[in-house]
Amino acid sequence: MNNNIKAPFRRLRRVAVTALAVTLLATPGVATADSRPELQGAAQGFVDVGFAGMQLRVHDQRGEWVGSAGVRKLGETAKPPTNGLFRIGSNTKTFVATVVLQLVAENKIGLDASVSEYLPRFGMDPRITVRMLLQHTSGVFNYTGDYYNGTTMPGLPSTGQEWVDNRFRTYQPDELVRFALAKPALFAPGTDWNYSNTNYTIAGLLIEKVTGRSYAEELRRRILWPLGLSGTVVPGARPEIPGPHAHGYYHYQDAGRPKTVDVTRQNPSLLFAAGDLISTTQDLRKFFSALVGGELLPDSLLAEMRTPHPKANYGLGLFVEDAGCGVKVLRHNGSTIGYGALMYSTLDGSRTLTASITAGNVEADLAEGYPKALDKLLRAVFCGGQATN
Structure with a gap:
């Protein structure tokens, strides 16, 4: 669930999707x-590269535009609901980082304090600080599997038939x-950068330790209820x-044979505080x-x-990048098997882009097609259609 601007869906590299006709729907009260x-053309591009469906919301100086593309479910013609819920993957991390930083503001957590002071039961390297968790500089192995310095290291079941068989665990x-x-640690704390879901699972446990309440309850108290986010859910193991939603699918190879499974229902506890939210x-x-x-x-x-880390442009729970044409954006994209999510904003908040993408039953072109589709969308929203290169 790593997230770089050209390919934020590394997990979705293994997820297959279907190319389907697209019609963008208008939502009452927003632009047609x-x-x-x-x-419309930008959303068409995502469907053309193989995604089954897309929900897209853009807010800018022209107001708010909402649309959907593709289909809600394979074999049917209904479009994804524009008010649909979806799995937001690593966008969860921005929510969690916000809660941790609120606790820092309340002097309940020290940003540069050793995590082991709060969670001694894990026997963590005392050099690992709260800041390192939020910025992915702790060096802690990613429990869903890691790739570092050219070496692939397997983790808990997170792809292929093994994940399918364990998806309700x-x-x-x-x-x-x-x-x-x-x-083994990938590097000494603070000496390098490597995206790891483990960092944010630990951050979720840190929230629970210092507040005495569950991560879910604290998220609801501090963000969901105050902002009226009635469509955002902390699902636990459910x-x-x-609510209304599009279906997500997983297309993969098993013993040399292609398979497609509807993975709309899956137990998200594998991604506690790192990628479990629905929104x-x-x-x-x-x-x-x-x-x-x-x-x-x-x-x-x-x-x-x-303030981004120089190696990855990653701050504390979000990326700080150039969308092209000199426009800086904040973002954090994410994915789980079957679903992807986009979340972008200009630094002043005057333009935002949020979207859901669902996978289908053929292999998408995520190496070339997806980055081009994303680039086209970013140009349309943040650069007035100008080329970003």
Whole structure:
């Protein structure tokens, strides 16, 4: 569930998807599809490279535009609901980082304090700080599998038939952390950068330790309820998506034979606090706009969050990048098997893009086609259609 601007869906590299005809639907109270042909064309591009469906929400100086593309379910003609819920994958990390930084603001957590002071039960390297968790510089192994310095290292079942067979298994967060810590550290704390789901599972446990409440309850108290994010769910181990939604599929090879499985229902406990949330394009826009607009954090900590690591352009729970044409954006994309999510904003919050992408039953061109489709969408939203290269 690594997230770089050209290919934020590394997991979806193994997920197959279907190319289907696209019609963009208008939502009452927002612009019609015909009024934004550049967005219609951009959404068409994602379907053309093989995604089954897409929900897209853009907010800019022209107002709000909402549309959907492709189909809600294979074999049917209905489009994805524009108010649909979906698995947001690693966008969860931005929510978790925000809660941790709120606790820093309340002097309940030290940003540069040793994590072992709060969670001594894991026997972690005392040099690992809270900041290192949020910025992925801890060196801790990624329990869903890792790739570092040219070496692939398997983790818990997260792809192929093994994941399919285990997709309803319930994992405990301590189990995930202990599995990761049993592996050698990839590098000394603070000396390099490597994206790891383990960092945020530990951050979720840190929230629980210092507040005495569950990660889910604290997220609801601090973000979901105050912002009215009624479509955002912390599912725990529940496999259902509780509301209108598009189906996600997994197309993979098993013993040399292609298979396609509807993976809409899956137990998200494997990604506790790292990629388990369910949300909507509207809720993601509300959350990101509130965060960027300074409603959730004091200015000093928002500035820390937006200060990127030089190797990866990753701050504390989000990326800081150039969308092209000199426009800087904040973002955090994410994926689980079957689903992908996009969340972008300009630094001043004047333009936002939130989207869901669902996988289908053929292999998508994620090496070349997906980056081109993403580039076209970013040009349309942030660069007035200009080329970004």
